[in-house]
Every structure is written in structure tokens, then in C-alpha cells.
Amino acid sequence: MTDTYTPPKVWKWDVPSGGQFASINRPTSGATHDKELPVGKHPFQLYSLATPNGVKVTVMFEELLAAGHTGAEYDAWIIKIGDGDQFGSGFVEANPNSKIPALVDRSGAEPVRVFESASILLHLAEKFGAFLPKSGPARTETLNWLFWQMGSAPYLGGGFGHFYKYAPEKWQYPIDRFTMETKRQMDVLDKLLATRPYIAGEEYSIADMAIWPWYGQVALGTVYDAAEFLDTASYTHLMAWAEKIAARPAVQRGRMVNRAFGEPSSQLHERHDASDFDTKTQDKIGG
Numbered sequence: 001m002t003d004t005y006t007p008p009k010v011w012k013w014d015v016p017s018g019g020q021f022a023s024i025n026r027p028t029s030g031a032t033h034d035k036e037l038p039v040g041k042h043p044f045q046l047y048s049l050a051t052p053n054g055v056k057v058t059v060m061f062e063e064l065l066a067a068g069h070t071g072a073e074y075d076a077w078i079i080k081i082g083d084g085d086q087f088g089s090g091f092v093e094a095n096p097n098s099k100i101p102a103l104v105d106r107s108g109a110e111p112v113r114v115f116e117s118a119s120i121l122l123h124l125a126e127k128f129g130a131f132l133p134k135s136g137p138a139r140t141e142t143l144n145w146l147f148w149q150m151g152s153a154p155y156l157g158g159g160f161g162h163f164y165k166y167a168p169e170k171w172q173y174p175i176d177r178f179t180m181e182t183k184r185q186m187d188v189l190d191k192l193l194a195t196r197p198y199i200a201g202e203e204y205s206i207a208d209m210a211i212w213p214w215y216g217q218v219a220l221g222t223v224y225d226a227a228e229f230l231d232t233a234s235y236t237h238l239m240a241w242a243e244k245i246a247a248r249p250a251v252q253r254g255r256m257v258n259r260a261f262g263e264p265s266s267q268l269h270e271r272h273d274a275s276d277f278d279t280k281t282q283d284k285i286g287g
Contacts, residue, residue: 024084029098035088040075040272047079047091048101050259052157052213052223053117057101059209059254060121060131065274066250069128071107076271078258118150121206131206142200145207153214155181165224179230186235189215193237208245216242253277
């Protein structure tokens with residue numbers, strides 16, 4: 001960087017900040033237009049997009065269904081964040097923070113809104129008694145790593161991902177700063193996974209479902225196209241775990257849901273029934 005920015009005494013939003021998502025970034029909250037959310041036939045209504053945070057939840061639903069929890073049937077409606085769908089009145093009612101994913105649980109007497117991806121994973125795990133130990137140290141360890149992800153991934157996504165991939169210009173200082181932190185976090189995971197098969201221990205859990213869409217996909221090069229830059233191949237235990245999770249049929253299905261980018265064969269814009277995964281796709285992913 002050659003220019004030095006001097007912060008004003010009082011910051012004001014005079015012009016968009018630039019970058020790929022400049023058109024939807026603003027310093028205020030709330031709805032910008034009236035738009036009700038659609039409601040399908042299943043107990044769970046998910047409003048999302050297949051970003052890493054969205055993938056966490058669709059993977060959870062597909063894993064629940066694969067494990068035989070038929071009550072976990074869901075409708076997944078796409079929210080196109082580039083078009084500002086998250087600022088529609090119905091979505092803001094489901095999540096005042098206007099971030100995907102948002103879930104409305106209609107399985108009880110009254111609809112219950114659930115937002116923030118970790119909250120959704122925890123809600124579903126407790127509801128179905130799956131992918132989370134019921135008590136004791138194993139439960140605490142799973143929650144340790146679930147909330148580690150929520151605290152750490154903003155440095156990976158909003159930090160590294162933004163400045164390396166989406167910022168209007170490549171600035172060395174933020175890229176160096178967030179690359180260093182991203183590699184430190186990958187080192188944390190690599191050392192952990194040298195001692196156990198899954199994030200929280202011997203069993204696959206919501207901790208894996210939360211962490212893989214971010215760190216697993218970055219390691220495999222399917223998020224930010226930064227695997228070589230980050231030298232992710234050197235994190236051998238992290239890579240082995242990332243590949244193991246990626247091979248799960250439910251993960252492959254979950255990764256497709258609400259996806260509107262990439263190869264057309266990898267996209268399922270909305271999911272309302274298991275049959276929405278066509279025969280060709282089922283064969284491809286082993287379902």
C-alpha cells in the first residue's frame with residue numbers, strides 16, 4: 001500500500017465501499033421492501049444460500065434424513081443475497097440480522113424462528129437427539145468446537161476471504177494479516193485431527209458439520225480458490241479429514257442445496273423432496 005488512510009473524527013457512509021458485495025452492504029438494518037417468505041409442506045422451512053454458513057444446515061438436514069429421522073424433512077428456499085432477498089420483510093422477520101441461513105420450525109403448535117447457523121445446528125441436534133452427545137465432557141467438547149468455529153471463521157471469511165478474493169484491490173497488509181490468522185487456525189485443526197478422527201472426538205458431530213464447510217472446503221480449494229496460496233496440502237491431518245467428510249453422500253447432497261453457482265450439475269436451487277436429487281445426481285454422489 002502506498003496511500004495512508006486517516007480515519008475521520010466521525011465516520012459517515014458517503015459512498016459504497018467497493019468490492020463484489022458493495023451493492024448490498026449498508027450500515028443500517030431492517031427491511032428494504034415487502035416480501036413474504038414462501039411456506040412449503042414440511043415441518044422445517046429453510047431460507048438460505050449455499051455459502052459455507054448455509055451448507056452447514058443443509059448438510060445437517062441431509063445427515064438427519066440419512067440416519068432415518070424422517071421428521072427432519074424440509075423445504076429449502078433460495079435466498080439470493082446478491083439481489084438483496086435477505087432484506088425482504090419476511091426474511092427480516094425470520095432473522096432481524098438479515099443473514100442466511102434462517103429456519104422456521106413449524107413442527108410444533110407455533111412456528112419458531114431459529115437464526116445463526118450454530119443455533120440452528122444445536123436446535124436440530126437437540127430436537128432429534130443426534131450428532132451431539134446428550135451430556136458430559138463429550139457434549140462440552142462438541143460445543144467447544146462448534147463455538148470455536150463461530151468465533152474463528154469471521155477471520156477466515158470476512159477477513160482473508162474478503163481481502164484475498166472479493167476486495168476491489170489487493171492490499172498487502174490485510175491479506176498478510178488474515179492469511180497469518182487463517183494459517184494459525186488451520187494449524188490448530190491439523191494438530192487436533194492428528195489425535196482424533198473427528199473434530200470433537202471419536203464420533204461425527206455438529207462440530208464437523210460447522211467446521212467443514214469453511215475450513216474443509218478452503219483446504220480442498222472449493223472456497224476462495226486459495227489452497228495453493230495457503231499451502232493447505234501441508235496440513236495433512238486437516239486434509240485427510242476434509243476429504244473424509246467430503247466423501248459422505250449426505251454432505252454431497254447438502255452442498256448442492258440452494259446452490260446457484262458453479263457447475264450446473266452441482267446446483268439444486270430449491271429442495272422440497274428427496275426426489276429433487278435426480279437419478280443421475282444420486283448415482284454421482286452415492287445416495
